[in-house]
Amino acid sequence: MEAGREEVLLTTEEQLVQDILDKGKESVRVRNCYYKPLYIQYNIKLHFILTTIVCLLIGHIRKQYKIGRMLGEGGCGSVYEGTRCNDGLKPGHPKRLPMEIGLMLMANKGPSVPQIIELLDWEDDTDHYVMVMERPVPCVDLFSFVDHHGGSLDEGTARNIMRQVTDAAKTCCERGVFHRDLKLENLLVNLDTIEVKLIDFGCGALMKNSAFKSFSGTRPYCPPEFNMKGRYHAKPTTVWTLGFILYEMLCGECPTSYDRTNSFKEKCCQMICDCLQPDPQKRLSLDKMHLHDWFKVRSLRLVKLKPTTFGLQVQLSNH
Numbered sequence: 001m002e003a004g005r006e007e008v009l010l011t012t013e014e015q016l017v018q019d020i021l022d023k024g025k026e027s028v029r030v031r032n033c034y035y036k037p038l039y040i041q042y043n044i045k046l047h048f049i050l051t052t053i054v055c056l057l058i059g060h061i062r063k064q065y066k067i068g069r070m071l072g073e074g075g076c077g078s079v080y081e082g083t084r085c086n087d088g089l090k091p092g093h094p095k096r097l098p099m100e101i102g103l104m105l106m107a108n109k110g111p112s113v114p115q116i117i118e119l120l121d122w123e124d125d126t127d128h129y130v131m132v133m134e135r136p137v138p139c140v141d142l143f144s145f146v147d148h149h150g151g152s153l154d155e156g157t158a159r160n161i162m163r164q165v166t167d168a169a170k171t172c173c174e175r176g177v178f179h180r181d182l183k184l185e186n187l188l189v190n191l192d193t194i195e196v197k198l199i200d201f202g203c204g205a206l207m208k209n210s211a212f213k214s215f216s217g218t219r220p221y222c223p224p225e226f227n228m229k230g231r232y233h234a235k236p237t238t239v240w241t242l243g244f245i246l247y248e249m250l251c252g253e254c255p256t257s258y259d260r261t262n263s264f265k266e267k268c269c270q271m272i273c274d275c276l277q278p279d280p281q282k283r284l285s286l287d288k289m290h291l292h293d294w295f296k297v298r299s300l301r302l303v304k305l306k307p308t309t310f311g312l313q314v315q316l317s318n319h
Contacts, residue, residue, distance in 0.1 A: 065082040065083065065085065066085060067080055068080060068083065069081050082132065098129050099204070099205075100202050101119065101122050101124075103177045103201040103205075104131075105119065106177050107171070109175060113171045114195065115197060116168050116197065116198050117133050117198060119131060119133055120132045136188055136195065136197060138190070138192065139189060139197075141185050141186070141187060142184040142187040142188075142189055142245075143183075143184035143185045146184065146249055146252065155265060158249040159268075161187075161194065161196055161249065162242070162245070162295075163290070164196040165187060165196055165245060166242060167290065168197075168198040169182060169198070169238050169286070170289070170290065176206055177204055177207065178205045178212075179201060180204050181202070181216070181217040182198075182217075182238065183217075183241070184248060186198065186200045207234055212231065212232055213230060213231050220244075221241045223236070223240040223241075223280065224240075225280050236280035236283050236286075240275060240276065242275055243272055243276040243284075244276070246271065255272075267294040270293070270294065271284075271293075275289075
């Protein structure tokens with residue numbers, strides 16, 4: 001959805017792309033197996049999200065999808081409700097892809113990860129592109145979910161959501177994708193199941209071992225090492241933003257440097273502090289984050305979390 005049309009040639013994805021774009025087959029080969037689309041198997045209409053930067057009334061997308069109400073609008077594009085028509089057509093697409101589409105293909109390649117939104121279809125034009133993605137129903141973004149629960153979540157609900165977000169972020173990095181814009185608004189929550197899906201790869205980049213020297217994403221989530229040294233690495237930054245999200249879910253506000261205390265259970269407090277370490281080398285490892293004691297906590301001991309200038313400190317309570 002990005003008008004500058006940054007492009008990447010996914011040489012390792014060519015077979016997957018060719019399989020998806022095979023217009024002459026009822027059954028499509030994906031991930032070394034053949035499947036028949038659900039709308040053919042069960043003769044039903046499926047609901048999707050359609051995303052575009054200029055308009056939706058173009059080419060084959062217009063023929064394949066009935067466009068409904070606008071679901072949301074951001075700085076780079078708009079999101080609409082859509083219903084697939086039973087025509088079975090597949091739009092053609094060159095192998096050279098816009099970065100966002102390429103990153104979504106990479107994030108979805110391999111065993112299915114339900115916490116990452118699935119790209120179902122796309123169409124590319126000279127100055128814009130259209131993406132068709134799955135849409136959980138009923139769902140809201142995590143920001144609205146927290147707001148609807150009084151501005152903060154209980155620790156059990158936050159743990160359930162955090163486990164899913166961590167899995168999504170870790171999988172993206174393992175598959176070569178640095179999302180770069182993890183935040184409440186980019187996480188969809190199914191209201192019936194509390195299942196989470198990571199969306200919006202528009203600020204993303206390919207993983208690399210060297211540091212990133214330009215910030216892309218939402219400014220309040222910027223890691224302290226970029227503000228201090230002008231550079232940051234993918235995995236430590238991902239852990240920082242995950243800690244930021246956890247704090248927001250529990251407190252209903254961003255972590256700040258002013259003098260304020262919040263009471264948490266001990267393992268939860270430690271989880272936040274491990275993620276929000278100002279020194280990226282001391283920060284919790286993304287690869288080991290899912291093993292943190294907080295995800296299996298049973299302790300009822302309360303602690304106080306006190307923000308400092310560039311981090312968070314643990315103060316044990318007396319009760």
